[in-house]
Each structure stands twice: as structure tokens, then as C-alpha cells.
Amino acid sequence: MDQGNLPLPSVPSGQQALSTPPAAPAAGRFAFADADLDHEEGGGGGFKRMLGAVLYYKWLVLGITAVGLAAGLLLSRHANLSYTAEARLWVAGVPDRNAQMQGPIQSPELLRGRAWVELLGSYAVLDPVVQEHRLYLRFRSRDRDVMAGFHADSGYTPGAYSLIVDETGAQVELHEERAGLIERVPAGSPVGAALGMRWNPPRQLLTPGRQIDFRLVHPRAATRYVTQAMDANIVGENFLMLRFSNENPELSASILNSLATQYVEVAAELKRAQLEEFRDILERQLTYSEENLRQAELALENFRVQTITLPSDQATPINPGIEATRAPALSSYFQLSIDREALQRDRNSIQRLIATASTEPLSVDALTAIPTVTQSPELMQALTELTTARANVRALSQQYTAEHPLMRQALEQVNRLQTQIVPQLASAVVASLDARLSEMDRLVTSAAGDLRAIPPRTIDEARLTRAVQSAAALYNELRGRYESARLATETTIPDVRVLDFASVPQFPSSNPRIQILLLALLGSMGLGIGLAILLERMDPRIRYPEQVSDGFRLTILGALPNLARTRRGSRAVDRAEVVEALRGVRLSLQHAYGTAGPMMVTVSSPGPGDGKTFLTTNLGLAFAELGRKTIVIDGDTRRGTMHRLLRIDRTPGLTDFLAGRASLDQIIRETDSPDLQVIPCGTRLAASPDLLSSPRMGQLLAHIRSRYQVILFDSPPLGAGVDPLVLATATGNIVIVFRTLTTNKAVAEAKLAMLSQLPVRVLGAVVNGVRSEIGYRYYSYLPGYTSEDEEAGPSARLLEPA
Template identity: 35%
Template sequence: MSSPSEHQVTAAKAPVEVYADNAELANWTPSEAPPPTTGPNIQRYVSALNRFKWLIIVLTAIGGATGYVATRFIEPEYEVESNITLDMSTAGGGEGGPITDGASLDKTSWVDLLKSYSVVDPVVMKQQLYLSHKDAADSVVFRDFSINPAQLVPGDYVLKVDGRGWSLAPSAGDYPVDSGAVGDSIGANRGFLWQPSAQVLAGHTEVAFTVQTPREASRAVLKNLVTGLGTGKAPFLRLTYTGRNAQKLASTLNALADQFTAEAFAMKSIRVKYMATLLEGQRQFAEQEMQKAESQLETFRVRTVTEPNERQTAVAGGLAMTTPAVMNEYFSMQVAVQNLQRDRANLEGLLTASKASRTGLAPEAILSIPSINTDPAARMVLQRLGEQNARETELAKIRETRMDEDKEVKLAIARLDTVKSIQAPRELEAYIAQIKIKEAALEKQIAVSGAALQDIPKRTIQEGQLVRAAREAEMLFSSLDMETQKARLAEAATIPDIQVKDSAVPPLRPTKNTAPMLVAGAVVAALLLGIVLAVLLDQTDKRFRYPEQATNDLGLYILGVVPVIGGKGRRGAEQAAQVVETFRSIRMNVRYATEPGRALTLTVTSPGPNDGKSLISSNLALSFAEAGARTLLIDGDIRRGELSKTFGTPSKPGLVEYLDGSALMDEVLQPTASHPNLTIIPGGARRRRAPELLATPKLPQLIAQLAREYDVIIVDSPPLGAGFDAFALSTATANMAVVLRAGITDRKLAKAKLATVDQLPIRVIGTVLNSIKLSGAYQYYSYYQDYSAEDEETTPTPRIAGRSESVEISVPASRT
């Protein structure tokens, strides 16, 4: 391995002053190690992303391709709309009949009706929304497909047609649940109403489909249906329906709107018809009562036509001023008592008749009694009758879609019977008891007032009663007759309260295309995955790569950073100049990191092979020689050292021969042609037991003796992981510098070996970082090229140790 050196100096050149007497180092002591930095290192993350950029690019490309492929399997989403006009002109504010309220539904009730299963379920059945199949070509097979909801067995099925027969089996198993000849009914035991002909099944050998219950399909429809209400007397109800099939969406929404209109019209028709029927019953009862009152008045007048009347009767003296008031009060109380008695008798008769017939109270008859409608005490009776009407309406509505044997119909009948037979009669009995109390109170008052009216003919009072009864009956009949005519006209001219304003139209383009978002999401996800993976790989990388790993993890000073040299021409020269400046800095840092006032003795080692320790030690020694220091370079790697080849000196005798006593010191000191101030001691002959010689006292004695003759002694030792050689050599020199190579050095190995060094009398002065790209975290370790030192005359290109022309550093990998 080789490295650049400074320009050669002559042998006669004297050492510089700093190495002559160490005057400038006499009072200087090295500082303590800097504290480790904390917090996230953004520059490290950037370097990691740059190092794994191709991994990130490949993952991003794969993510984009995956997203693009995924878009082929995702169908676009369409959206259809429809507008329905709601007639709110009579909602909650119109004039109803004499008994019941005829107001339309409010806004929220319309939405509730739209989302009711009575509207959605028929649409599901009509549009076959309970059925789904993957292949569009199979749609002709299911053209006449239908189901019996009561017997349906939902699930995934496969129909296989073979020749003249077919078999139906669940998708999860091979055992058929039904089979038969082509043309027979298919899946009758599964609840299917399906009998395709041979022509329809022609060309279809296997048909896969899924059947679900209509209620489940209705829930799916309601899930994709969005409603919006406007304001005003005729607001719009906006329907929005989303899905995958544009044609199916439009037909489904239009069917839903039509079913909604039909259901609303049916509800209104039932309500109007019920109102007309109720009013007609009341009108007929009132007509009978009016005819009865008129007949009684006519009979009375015919019977008393020849008898004297009130006008022929003289009034006793003193009563001229009191008779009218007394008579009016008497007549009023008498009429009130008679009305109460009549109403009570009618109510008791109706109550007795209902109990005898066990059919419950007749609302029309009860409501035709005047006191029921005018007396506040009859409020609970009216409330029960209204509840009875509601129960009857509910029962009629349920019977439209269900048979009497249905459980829900029976439950509705039971609720109606409870109101008619128990609750309503109980309230009526309580009201009759109150009427009796009122009768008793009025009769007492009449007895008191009767004394003042003893001289007034009874027939006059009776006639007045009959006239009033006839007049009241006529007024009641007229009112009910008018309301009945209105109800008949409303029934004849019934129109829906809602109208479809805008029908749904199949859209040509999807309203929601997830393909771009899917591709973008896949790219972003893959990019984030690549970034996370790059950071994770960087965090788990056991190799040395960043300067803070040397300072924080290993606790070492950075003596210098040796850049990578790989360029040619001008670029190679610039890189060589960078290396020269680097070794100048390393030389200065090493000199000031050791004990002043004595020769520099330093062992250069590394945690493992291929870290470049020989490169650093040889070029550092050459740099000291260039600076005028008498420098000795010892090849302490007696296992694989090749410094003799680098500097062109004999490989033996060397350190091994000196330590075993077979050679003298003068014989092992080899001058170099690279610089007159540089001397080398080669490793010597390779021997299996040569490492044992490093443990003898002769090694520290040799270093101590040479320290008196040389200013700088640098020992190139084997790696720390090779054995105890590096520890023995470092103990002899008392100083150690560790070489860490980016991307090669194992940090865990380095940390373990440095822990062993801490137990020995060795001072680790720092580390030299080798093979570093001066970018990213190392960008500030470079030097300005435009500010380099130059001679006025043309100077030769800086040379590399062991090379005279090339600026490339190349040392056998196994020898670094």
C-alpha cells in the first residue's frame, strides 16, 4: 500500500527547531477527550439516504409499479342523483276534520319513509340486488332469477352444466346441494325461483354467483344512499347513490324514487279514505238524531196545538222583572241536565252494547254525542278513541303486506283489542260516573229554581227543550255534512304529496377515480419504506462509517481523515494534494498528542485487516521525515508486514533477527531511498513462533535505545484482532494510534479490543480515519484547493510512498 508524500528534501537538511529541542512542546499538555454529542444527527440520516439511494429508488419504482398494477383490479366509482319535490303546504298546519288531524308528514318523516324497508325491499327484489356474479356474460342466465325470501338459503354457489344435466354446489365445498336435467327448476330447496331454458344455459359450463337476503341487500343500498333536504313549502329531497355499475345505479335509484312515490301515495290514500269513512259515519248518526229531534218537536206541537200556551197565561204581580232571568236560568239548567241524562243514557247504551257484542266501542257513535266533544272531562275518552283509531290504521297498514296468520298481525290485533275492550271502556265508565255527579248537582239547583217557575206551564218548558234539541241536532248535522262533502272531494282528487323532479341518468365518467391516488400512495409508501429501511440498515450497520462513531462510541480523538484517491489527471493531482495536507494535519496532531520533551514513539494499528494501517504508518513516517525529523519506521507486523517492498529495502535481517539475537542493530537499520531522514527496520524472516519474541524485554529496550537517536519512531503493528502483537508493541512505545476505515472496520470488534487496551499501560492518542469520501458528514475535513502552497517554479507532482508516478493508493488487501 502507498500514499502521497511531500516533496523530497536533501539529506543535509537539518531538522526543524520543533524537533531539535522540543522547546515549543515543553509546557504543553493535551486536553481531555471531548464529551460525546447527543441528539439526532441530521447529517448522518442524509448520508444514510445517499448511501442507500439505489435501494430507495428501486423500492419506490417497485411501489409505483405495484400501485399501477393494483389499479387494474379496482373498479371506478360512479355517482347518480335524483331530485324529488315535497309538498309541505298542509304539513302540520292545515284544517283537519272535526275529530282527527289530517296533516301531511314533516321533512324528517319523509326521509324516514324513504329509508324504510317497505320502500327499499321491493326495489331490491325488483332490481335483483340480492344477486351478484363476477362475469358480466352470465347476466343472461339470471334474467328470470328470483327468490322466495321465506325459504332462501344465502351464500356463494357454483352452477355446473354438463351435457344435459346440471349441479348446484356451495363454493366452499364440492358436494352438490341440488341437481337435475337442463330445463328443470334450479335450487328450489335453496329458495330459488329459477328455471332457465337449455338455450339460456348454452355455452355456460360453470357459473359462480352469490345470493344474500333482501334485507342485507337493503342495508347495502341504504349505506350507499345519501339524502339532503332543502327549505321552503315545496323543498327538494336530493338523493345521491354511489356504486361501481353506472347503469345499475341509475335504474336502482329511479326504482327507489318510484317506489317512494307509490308508497307515499298509498299512505295518503289510506288516510284520506279513512277520514271520509269516519266523517260519513258521524254524519249519518247526526242525521238520525236531527230527524228524531224534529219528530219529537212536531209531535209535541201537534198534541198541544189546541191547548193554551204561555202567551195566554197571566204573570203574577211582582214577577215582571224576575221571570225572564229565572226562566232562562231554569231552562238552561234543565236543558243541561237533560243533555247530560241523554248523553249518559246514550253512552251507557253504547257501553252495554259493546260489552254484549264484545266488539269494542264504536268511535263514530261515541264521537257523535255532544258532551264528548265539548266536556273537558271527556279528554281521556277522546285520547283512548284516538289511540283506537291509530291501532286500527296500523292494523290496516300491516294487513296490506301480511296475512292474518302472521305474528306481527296477531300482535297488532291484540294491541287493538286491548284498547277497544279494556282501556276505552274503562275511561268511558269513569266519564259516565262524572256525568252522574254533574246531574245530581244540577238537579239540586233545578229544585231550588223550580219554586219560582211553578206557575209557568210545563209544556212551554218542554217545547223550548225540544226546539233547542232540534236546533242543536240540525247544526251538528250541517257541520258534519259539510266536512263529509269535503272529505269525499279530497278522496276523489287525491294526488301524491311528492313528485320525482329529476330522474337519475347513468354517468359517462366516474365521479371518484382512485387510480392516481392509489399509485401516488404506493409510491409515497414505498419511498417511506425505503427511507425507513435505509435508516434502519444504517443504524444496525456494524461497520464504521461516521466520525461520531469514533468520538462517541469509541471515545477517540480524530487525528485526521485520509480521503479516497481514485481520480486521474488533474483530479488525481488535486486528490493527492488533499492527502498531503491531511498527513500534515495528522503529523501535527500526533506530535501534540504525545508527551512533550521526549522522542515520539507511536504504534499504529487497526481493529482488523484491510483497514490501511500500513498506509497510514508509512506515509506518516514519510511526513515526519519531510518535516526534518529523524524518523524510524519499524515493521512490527512480523506475520504479514510488507513495508520493505513498499520502500524497496531488504526484508531481512529485521526485527525478528534482532530480537532473537541473530543480528545487530546496525544490521537491521535500513536507509530508504524515499528520504534521507527516514530509516526502516523490516519485519524479518517469517517464523511461526516469531510473535513470542515481542514479549521479551529486548523490545522495550530497543525502543528506548532508538528513542535517544531518533526524533520519531513509528511502529506498524498487526491488527488488534490478530493476536497480542499490537498490544506488546504498543506497550513498548507507550502510545497507540488506531486506524479506522470507512465501510470496513468492525465497530464492535474495535470497541472490544480497545477495552483490552484500557487495562494496559498504553495511551491511545486518537484515531486516523481512512478511505473517506469528503462529502456528507466529512465535507468539512477537506481543504481549499485554490489555497494550496506552490513554488514559483514548476515542481514535481507529490509522490506516494513506494510509488514514483501514480497517485493511486494500492496495497494488497490482505496486508493492510
């Protein structure tokens, strides 16, 4: 029935009007109040929803967490601890120049910087340690007694093997995983000798039917294990820290001590080999220089023997010990000629050696035998470095292959010196010789005319004498170097020493059990929280205020806390909180309705069990306690239960009046409150939906609007039929009741969409049965602030079901 067709009588004198009913919205519009209480929490609503879900499903979360923690505890028992042993080594540094000049003769350091760490990862260091500790062998702990005497040669065959004792215990068979049966031998005999095994299992341990499974891994795989478990760092300039981690603390310390010892031995052997190679090279150069000196002295001696009978060209001495001075021109010519021949000879020798350097190894001995070369400090330094580099290559080749980083680095240095640096420096010497030869040719030509008659004997003798002097100087220098190298070889000290050997670690360096427990705890807790949030997201029921305010675009007029009931009834504290909540709903409803005419509102809900009857009745009581003349009408003609809440008779009631069976005075009932009257639903009639739209309904509304300030209709649920829509249209206003964890969101959305097609103003929503832990904490009230009479005790009145 259209409310606009009903008469609107004036309020009788002596009665105060709460408000005048506002104009109903146009048909097809869905009107809402302007206030939006949902945004009080700001951006933290999502977090509070998740927290509410966790609290609601707390036992599920705790159960999953407990199961995950138990599983983590079980796994942690099988986790292995890691023990790290540490050792400290001293590495010799580069002595300064003053120490080299003042101290004893010593050899240069073997390696520098990170090269010491690279040496630690070489097979020359790792392979003996792998063999000593049998790191190539894998077997089960129960077979430790049989495998105690197992050893393998360096050329063993890797694979997965099984030693099987027959039923009589007289023979054993060695099987390989892929090849099958390898050999069958009597028990107590050596096994696997053809495969590189040195193993004679004790006969008393070979019980009939016993099977021993073991695996021989490749040597390189075993060394990789050592490399992965080992860590080396250079501390400062002269200390090398070694660490090794293993599940067995004793084995960890033992392997690290073996590594340190083998490392020192390999470094000492490398240095010894380098010094011996350097000494041998100098010895060969000394032999070559000695032969050159002997040939030069022999040539000078033969020349003097051949020219002993010729007249001497020297002047007679004037005083004893004083020789006559030769003419300056003669001396200059002889000296220039001798020097030019020496320079030309040196130049030709250098060019010949450079030309052959690209096809064959450069002869350092031949170059150092050339006098002009010895006068070039840069070239002699380069030749010394080439000699040292070749010695280093020969020493390293005894320990490494050509592919090793240290070997490649040494070969690259030799190649660079031989093909680039030495030829460049030699070419520079040749260029300087060419310039000097050109100048000498000019000087010799100018003096040749004056000296043509002088016999060449003096020139030849001076040339041979100079050759002897040059060969003697080179021989003496090489002799000194050789003696220094031999002395350094005999008195060398190692560049690496062990300062602190590793001791058995007492405490684990890493404990994965704690990590496993933490991961299990966090993972299971995360799984439980995720499952709780997922269940909350999938829940079709209304749980949070955002679902009402944001989802349905409704203003929340208030929230009624959950009223826990027991056999003895509800608690007084809970009843007081509900009364305070009803007062808040009353205030919000007054504000949402307006200030004109009597308040006439229909109260409904999307489905049954949402508490609309409880709200309508107690809200009427709240208005009555405020002194407002209030009437509550049970419009749920199908299943109305307001009479039970008020403990009155159901008939006669609303349907009886609409059907003409009772008068208005007969259906209006008094209550304990003088300002509250009630009309029950009346007799159940099949035509009750049509009666709600009858003319007598208009007469009823006109009568009660003239007598009451607050008129509340309790209608059936929105999903019960047309009844709530008819009552909402008649009153022009409606309040929707939602119950947390009960009201279905999809049903509520569909029913609210039907209201949008009617001229009804939705004043807002009331959320019933809320719990503070699921998002409505800010709707609760502070404890201890209930209103009560000081003498008579609590004065809060609440109508509850019997």
C-alpha cells in the same frame, strides 16, 4: 516493557521539542481524551444513520420498490371503477297558517324530515327495483346470452344453481349446490318453475356439454346491496338528493331512476291511502251524528204531539212579532234545570267512555257526540289527532309490518293519545263539570220553592230543543270536515316529485387503481427501507462515527476519505483530500498528546486491513513536512509491509537490531523527505514478540527519543498477539485505526477491553476509508480548496502502495 524504566534523555540543542510525554495512567485504567466530536449533529444522528443505510442499500430499496410497483400495477388492472349517478327530488314542506287559510283545501304532509329518507329504505320501494333489474341474480359475464331472459317470481328459492347440458344437447339438468339434481327437462323447455323461476333458455344457445352457473340471492340480501350502494341526503328543506354507485355507469343511472320513480309512487300511494282512510272515518262519524240528530228531532216532535192539547204557558203577544217576557225566576229555574241535566248526562257519558278506554279502543265518535266535549278545544284537538293517527296507521299497515320504524312510530302515537292524553283531558272536563253541577244544585234548590207548581212540560220541551240544537251543531261541523276531506282526496297532489332524473355518469367517482398504485409504491418502498435499516442494524462492521465515539467512548481524531484506486492509480483530487485529512489528524493528535517532551505514539487497529500502516507512514510524512524531526518504526515484526509503501529493503531492520545482528545506524533508512526516517520491520523471527520486550528495545527508545521530535510505531493488529500491547506499553500512548465497512465491532470491543488493563493512554481513533454517504459527510472537505503551488501544480504528497 514499562516505559518508566527507560531513561529519558534531554533533547539536544538545536532541535525543537514538540511535547513532553505525559505521565501514563495507572494500570487497569482506560484513559480517553476529553473532546467528543460525535455530538456535533445533535439529535439528527439517528435519522442520518437511516438515510445512510438507505443510500448504501439503494439498489436493494429500488429493486423492492420496482417489484412492489409492478405488483400494484398488475393488481390495479383488475380493480373495478365506481360510477355514481345523481338524481334530485322535491319534497313538499309544511305550509304556513296564512297559506292554509287563503289557499285551496289540501291535506297535511305525509312525512317530515328524516322520515323521507327512512321511507327510501323500505322494502315497498326497494323490492320492485330489485325485481325490475334482477339484482337478485348473479352469473358470469360469458353466460349473459343465456341469462338474458331469466326472471324470478317474488317467492323464488335462493341458492347456487347450475344448468348442465348433456353431451347430446337434447336435455338439460338443473342442479342446486346442496340439494343436487332438481329437475331434468328437454332442451328449450322452461326450467325451474317449481322454484319460482320464469326461464326458458333458447335451445340454440344450449350447446352440448355447456354448464351455466348462477346464484339467486335472498331478496333481502339484494335490497341490502341497493341500500349500501345508495346515499340520500336532505338539502335545505325541500330537496332530496339521491346517489347510487355501481361499476356499470348505465346500470347505475337506470337503477337510480327506477328508485326515484318507485319512491314517488309509494309516497303518492301512502298519501292517497291516508286521505281515503281519513275520509272514511269522517264519513262514519257523520253517519253517527246524523242518526243522533234524527233521534233528537224525533223525540222533540213526539213530545210536542203528545202535549199539543195541553194549555200553553206562554203569554199573549202584545204587538205583532213581540212575545210576552216570561218571569225571570221561572226562566232561570227552567234554564238551570235543563243545563244541569245536560251537564250530568255529559259527565256520565264521558266517565263511562274513559272507563272502557283501558280495555278497548276509545270511541272517538261517541266522545265527539257529547256537547260538552265539543266545547273543549284541547280535547277536540286531541280527538282530531287520534283520528288522524289511526288513519295513518291503517294506511301504513298496507305497506309495512308492525316492526317497521314508521309503523312503530305511528302505533306509539295512537297508544299515547288513547291511553294518556285523551283520558287526561277528559278527566279535566269531568272535574270542571263537577264544579258546575255543584253550583247549579245550589241555584236550583233556591228557586225550587217558587216553581214547584209549574208543570214540567216546559222543562222537558226546552231539554229536547237543546238536544236537537247540540246534535245539529255537531252534525254541521262533521259535515264540513267530511266535505273538506273528500275534496282533498279528490284533488290531492303528491308530496314528492322528481325534479332531475339521473343521467349516465361519464367519469368514475372513485378510482381504486390510483390508490392501489400508491399503496404498492409506499408499501414496497417502506419494505425496502425497513429491510435496509434492518440489514444496517445487523451489520457487525463499523459504519457510523457514533459507533466509535458513543460505542467505544473514543475521541475521533479525524477521518480519512476512501481513496478509490484504478489501474492508473488514484485521482489527484482524492489524494489531495486524503492529505488534508492527514493534516487534520496531525493537528488533533498534537492537541490530544499534550505539550511536553517528544511525541511517542503506537498506531494499531483491531484487525488486519484497517489501514494502520498507511496512516502511520503518511502521518509521519505530514509531521516531517511541518519541519518536525520524525521517525516511523515498523513494529509489525510478523507481517510488516511498510517497506513496500516506502519502496525500501525490509532487512536489516528492527528485529535485526533487537537480535544484535545489526547496528542502529544500519537499520535507520533515509527517505525523500529530509526530516523523515524509517526503520523497517527486519527479518522475520519466531522470537520477535520477546525481542520487543528485550533491553535493546529500551536502548532503542532512549536513543531515538533524544534525536527525534515525533516517534511513530506501526504495530501489528490488536488481535495479532501481545506485540501491540508491548509497543503501546513502551510508548505509553496509542491511536486506534478503524476502517468503515471492515472493522468488526465485537472484535474491536474485546481488544479495547484488553487495553484497559494496561498503563496506556488511548489518544483517540482515526476512521479510515470513510464514504460521505454513510454518516461522515461532515468530515469531508470543500472541493476546490486544495493547497497547491501556483507554478508547479499540486504539491500534496501521499505515500501509496505500489
